[in-house]
Amino acid sequence: MIERLQTLEDRYEKLNELLSDPEVISDTNKLREYSKEQSGLEETVTNYREYKEVAEQLDDAKAMLKDNLDDDMTEMVKEEISELSQQKTDLEEKLKVLMLPSDPNDDKNVIVEIRGAAGGDEAALFAGDLYRMYARYAESQGWKIDVIESTSNEVGGYKEIIFMIKGDRAYSKMKFENGAHRVQRVPETESGGRIHTSTATVAVLPEAEEVEVEIHDKDIRVDTFASSGPGGQSVNTTMSAVRLTHEPTGIVVSCQDEKSQIKNKEKAMKVLRARVYDKFQREEQAKLDETRKSAVGTGDRSERIRTYNFPQSRVSDHRIGLTLQKLDQILQGNMDEILDALLMEEQAKKLEAIGE
Numbered sequence: 330m331i332e333r334l335q336t337l338e339d340r341y342e343k344l345n346e347l348l349s350d351p352e353v354i355s356d357t358n359k360l361r362e363y364s365k366e367q368s369g370l371e372e373t374v375t376n377y378r379e380y381k382e383v384a385e386q387l388d389d390a391k392a393m394l395k396d397n398l399d400d401d402m403t404e405m406v407k408e409e410i411s412e413l414s415q416q417k418t419d420l421e422e423k424l425k426v427l428m429l430p431s432d433p434n435d436d437k438n439v440i441v442e443i444r445g446a447a448g449g450d451e452a453a454l455f456a457g458d459l460y461r462m463y464a465r466y467a468e469s470q471g472w473k474i475d476v477i478e479s480t481s482n483e484v485g486g487y488k489e490i491i492f493m494i495k496g497d498r499a500y501s502k503m504k505f506e507n508g509a510h511r512v513q514r515v516p517e518t519e520s521g522g523r524i525h526t527s528t529a530t531v532a533v534l535p536e537a538e539e540v541e542v543e544i545h546d547k548d549i550r551v552d553t554f555a556s557s558g559p560g561g562q563s564v565n566t567t568m569s570a571v572r573l574t575h576e577p578t579g580i581v582v583s584c585q586d587e588k589s590q591i592k593n594k595e596k597a598m599k600v601l602r603a604r605v606y607d608k609f610q611r612e613e614q615a616k617l618d619e620t621r622k623s624a625v626g627t628g629d630r631s632e633r634i635r636t637y638n639f640p641q642s643r644v645s646d647h648r649i650g651l652t653l654q655k656l657d658q659i660l661q662g663n664m665d666e667i668l669d670a671l672l673m674e675e676q677a678k679k680l681e682a683i684g685e
Contacts (some may be wrong), residue, residue: 340370439504445482448526461660466662469662471496478491504535571583633647644667
């Protein structure tokens with residue numbers, strides 16, 4: 330591990346030189362590429378340098394014990410050795426985690442698709458709750474949200490809402506939301522006060538760059554139509570809404586959120602590219618050994634990952650057996666406790682796999 334860490338530090342120093350090179354500074358693509366690489370190495374290199382410093386101090390302290398010290402000085406050195414040994418161990422564990430293979434999509438923006446599933450209007454209302462939860466969480470992270478497409482219903486929920494989250498390492502955190510979410514509560518329309526169970530599905534797709542997935546114009550059928558509101562009511566008499574069909578895969582994306590046909594096509598293209606990229610990734614993943622699937626879930630959108638129980642103000646994540654009595658806080662976007670626990674579980678399983 331030390332050899333790998335030294336190689337990373339050497340690369341970090343080389344990137345510092347490259348980022349000062351006038352040729353690199355004048356090349357926007359190279360400047361962005363090297364800056365991103367350097368940023369990705371910074372935390373690991375900083376901790377490695379601290380580790381080397383602590384290791385050197387520990388060696389010096391151990392060497393001091395070989396000198397003829399009085400009892401008080403010997404006791405002080407032994408105490409210092411104990412503290413430095415603990416620091417070294419802690420840094421080793423941290424470096425092991427930092428050296429784990431990362432998901433190549435972690436740095437990307439994400440496209441999130443929420444759909445009401447079982448439960449009719451109540452499922453659509455729950456889909457709206459999830460959207461607002463993610464919007465508040467995104468705001469707390471300093472991320473930006475851009476709604477791409479939404480289909481609301483008469484009671485104020487969403488049959489479907491698709492939106493993009495742009496921000497630092499958005500996918501690394503949002504990827505854990507992929508799956509089926511279940512809600513248990515008494516619907517406002519339920520006069521008998523009975524608890525109903527409804528579900529909504531969440532799909533989290535990494536934004537795909539044009540260079541990552543090749544989509545040819547000849548493979549896309551473009552249809553335009555007039556946009557409509559809830560219940561089919563017309564909201565726009567112009568043909569601004571766009572439907573894209575990727576004929577090789579059969580993937581269809583519609584967008585009518587903007588008044589401009591061009592903007593709708595641009596947004597639809599982002600979703601189409603992400604869905605095609607996701608499809609290819611899933612096909613590749615399916616070829617891997619089943620035992621390599623993460624313990625925090627397969628990412629299958631049909632997998633029930635979490636339950637939101639309103640009568641008991643409880644949220645339970647079924648993948649890691651975590652239950653929190655903080656429903657209101659979580660729905661307000663305070664999701665760090667859940668997402669941090671899921672990340673720790675993912676890291677623990679990766680460490681376990683390396684040790685096998």
